[in-house]
Amino acid sequence: MEIAVIGAGVVGLATAWRTAARGAAVTLIDPAPGSGATSVAAGMLAPLGELAYGEEELLRLGLASRDLYPAFTAELEDATGLSTGFRGDGSLQVAFDADDLARLDDARRFQESLGVPAETLTGREARRLEPLLAPGVRGGLLAPEDGSVDPRRLVPALLAALEKLGVRIVRRRAAEVIVTGGAATGVRLDDGTALPADRVLLAAGPWSGGIGGLPPGAVPPVRPVKGQVLRLRTSGPFLTRTLRGLVRGSAVYLVPRADGEVVVGATQEELGFDTRVTAGGVWELLRDARDLVPGITELEFAEVTAGLRPGSPDNAPLLGPAALPGLVLGTGHYRNGILLAPVSAEILTAALLDGEVPEIGRPFVPDRFEVRA
Amino acid sequence: MANPREDPLVIAGEAFGSRLITGTGGAPSLAVLRDALTASGTELTTVAMRRVDPSAHGSVLDVLRDCGVRVLPNTAGCFTAGEAVLTAKLAREALGTSWVKLEVIADERTLLPDPIELVDAAEQLVADGFTVLPYTNDDPVLARRLEQVGCAAVMPLGSPIGSGLGIRNPHNIELIVEAAGVPVILDAGIGTASDAALAMELGCDAVLLATAVTRAQEPALMARAMRHAVAAGRLARLAGRIPRRRYAQASSPFEGRTGT
Numbered sequence: 001m002e003i004a005v006i007g008a009g010v011v012g013l014a015t016a017w018r019t020a021a022r023g024a025a026v027t028l029i030d031p032a033p034g035s036g037a038t039s040v041a042a043g044m045l046a047p048l049g050e051l052a053y054g055e056e057e058l059l060r061l062g063l064a065s066r067d068l069y070p071a072f073t074a075e076l077e078d079a080t081g082l083s084t085g086f087r088g089d090g091s092l093q094v095a096f097d098a099d100d101l102a103r104l105d106d107a108r109r110f111q112e113s114l115g116v117p118a119e120t121l122t123g124r125e126a127r128r129l130e131p132l133l134a135p136g137v138r139g140g141l142l143a144p145e146d147g148s149v150d151p152r153r154l155v156p157a158l159l160a161a162l163e164k165l166g167v168r169i170v171r172r173r174a175a176e177v178i179v180t181g182g183a184a185t186g187v188r189l190d191d192g193t194a195l196p197a198d199r200v201l202l203a204a205g206p207w208s209g210g211i212g213g214l215p216p217g218a219v220p221p222v223r224p225v226k227g228q229v230l231r232l233r234t235s236g237p238f239l240t241r242t243l244r245g246l247v248r249g250s251a252v253y254l255v256p257r258a259d260g261e262v263v264v265g266a267t268q269e270e271l272g273f274d275t276r277v278t279a280g281g282v283w284e285l286l287r288d289a290r291d292l293v294p295g296i297t298e299l300e301f302a303e304v305t306a307g308l309r310p311g312s313p314d315n316a317p318l319l320g321p322a323a324l325p326g327l328v329l330g331t332g333h334y335r336n337g338i339l340l341a342p343v344s345a346e347i348l349t350a351a352l353l354d355g356e357v358p359e360i361g362r363p364f365v366p367d368r369f370e371v372r373a
Numbered sequence: 374m375a376n377p378r379e380d381p382l383v384i385a386g387e388a389f390g391s392r393l394i395t396g397t398g399g400a401p402s403l404a405v406l407r408d409a410l411t412a413s414g415t416e417l418t419t420v421a422m423r424r425v426d427p428s429a430h431g432s433v434l435d436v437l438r439d440c441g442v443r444v445l446p447n448t449a450g451c452f453t454a455g456e457a458v459l460t461a462k463l464a465r466e467a468l469g470t471s472w473v474k475l476e477v478i479a480d481e482r483t484l485l486p487d488p489i490e491l492v493d494a495a496e497q498l499v500a501d502g503f504t505v506l507p508y509t510n511d512d513p514v515l516a517r518r519l520e521q522v523g524c525a526a527v528m529p530l531g532s533p534i535g536s537g538l539g540i541r542n543p544h545n546i547e548l549i550v551e552a553a554g555v556p557v558i559l560d561a562g563i564g565t566a567s568d569a570a571l572a573m574e575l576g577c578d579a580v581l582l583a584t585a586v587t588r589a590q591e592p593a594l595m596a597r598a599m600r601h602a603v604a605a606g607r608l609a610r611l612a613g614r615i616p617r618r619r620y621a622q623a624s625s626p627f628e629g630r631t632g633t
Binding site for chain 1: 407424426428433481590
């Protein structure tokens with residue numbers, strides 16, 4: 001079977017890998033693989049910190065994907081000899097003031113009501129785990145199963161794995177999905193070249209809604225949600241695990257890597273396709289990060305970037321058949337693209353090659369939005 | 374009486390059937406926001422102009438358009454009169470409305486209005502032809518000054534934005550209502566339905582709230598609760614409450630009992 005994948009972000013790459021491993025002839029189309037939100041993302045694998053009321057099914061998907069990560073990255077590293085920067089050393093959520101602690105406690109109760117046990121820490125206990133935390137930190141929640149991955153290592157590893165499986169990578173922009181006889185039959189590039197395919201996967205992140213050729217009902221309802229992210233660098237010991245904090249009501253995270261990089265994120269801005277980095281964005285992130293970890297000001301400031309997350313109306317991804325035969329959607333991952341990549345790849349591979357969505361993906365099939373379209 | 378059709382909220386000559394004005398801040402997702410707006414029955418919703426791009430597709434503005442709700446741009450995030458005036462002008466250009474909810478905040482910790490910058494900005498915007506709805510402290514004198522400079526309504530806070538602490542100084546809200554010649558809209562601090570009902574019982578013409586709904590466990594359910602609370606509080610205000618008494622007074626008359 002011939003599969004065309006539009007978009008080589010982490011979701012398109014992981015799905016291309018899985019489908020090619022099952023013997024499909026895969027063509028991956030992207031002018032710059034891994035250069036979108038994937039290259040900006042911190043790579044936290046901490047689904048409980050994303051938990052919101054009404055998003056219980058998304059939590060289940062996130063937990064399932066997190067639990068796939070150790071095997072997913074091990075297999076990828078074995079196949080390519082490249083590191084993915086995966087670490088499974090847990091995550092710690094902390095609260096800065098009494099109001100933040102009340103919110104964290106509310107999150108804990110909600111988490112426990114869903115049958116997911118929580119490990120509650122006092123401020124002192126949290127600081128024993130992470131001695132550089134500010135003395136005023138009120139308390140925390142430990143998630144020992146969590147971890148992180150380095151998306152900037154994950155992408156080259158996935159590309160190398162694809163190369164080994166003979167996946168064709170076309171470094172051009174996809175202009176439209178070719179529709180013949182009421183079904184998707186390929187992809188036309190911006191230079192007019194037609195690439196025929198039996199099935200097309202649209203995984204172009206926030207640009208998925210702008211692809212040509214789709215009938216109105218098949219256009220995925222995704223929008224760009226800007227996020228600014230900082231990269232700092234340290235040569236000495238810093239944090240030992242992913243840290244998420246609530247600081248006076250706003251959320252910030254710090255993700256340490258083995259190579260000394262510390263990623264600090266992220267803003268959430270509804271400003272269309274705007275990727276400017278702003279003084280205010282940097283200031284807010286540093287303000288909150290410094291309140292949590294005062295020593296952060298000693299680190300080298302390496303980079304600030306802005307990425308565009310693909311946001312969907314309900315914050316959950318669109319995984320499965322579109323309202324156009326032959327077209328499968330794999331977008332709308334919003335804040336969770338890296339986390340959800342392994343489970344998305346499984347669901348999308350089944351949708352592309354077997355024509356069915358496995359149980360865990362059912363709540364995320366795109367037709368949930370059709371009533372409103 | 375007080376059927377919304379017969380008892381509209383009138384601001385600057387425009388009538389609204391609902392006395393509940395909503396904000397969009399804090400909504401976990403656009404789908405949740407849409408359900409909450411629908412359940413609230415609101416006809417007017419504020420949007421922070423600094424946090425949206427009016428030309429972007431699929432944004433919160435599209436949700437409001439779909440719901441048939443009128444957009445009231447606000448100047449959230451402005452600390453000076455200059456920024457607020459500029460933001461209001463950008464909003465007028467982008468959205469084609471001269472209505473603005475004016476917010477000039479003193480600091481991020483409390484998000485309380487800066488009264489001096491607020492009056493300054495209100496004067497400038499009124500002079501420029503805007504219909505100005507200022508978010509103000511629960512200070513009767515400041516409310517009066519804002520009305521005097523030509524604001525179309527005054528919007529005193531119940532308590533700080535997002536705090537859910539309810540109405541901390543009901544007496545001041547009553548004083549503002551008593552003196553106002555423009556609609557009084559209780560803005561900020563509502564935590565639950567009884568707070569919204571109280572605002573209306575105190576004589577406010579409308580209630581503006583966001584967080585109480587958007588951060589509730591079931592936003593659409595809380596939106597429905599607020600809709601009923603505002604309607605109930607309005608009816609109670611119009612009906613006129615009984616005087617408070619120290620001792621009981623039987624509700625059935627004692628006259629005509631046998632044996633007396």
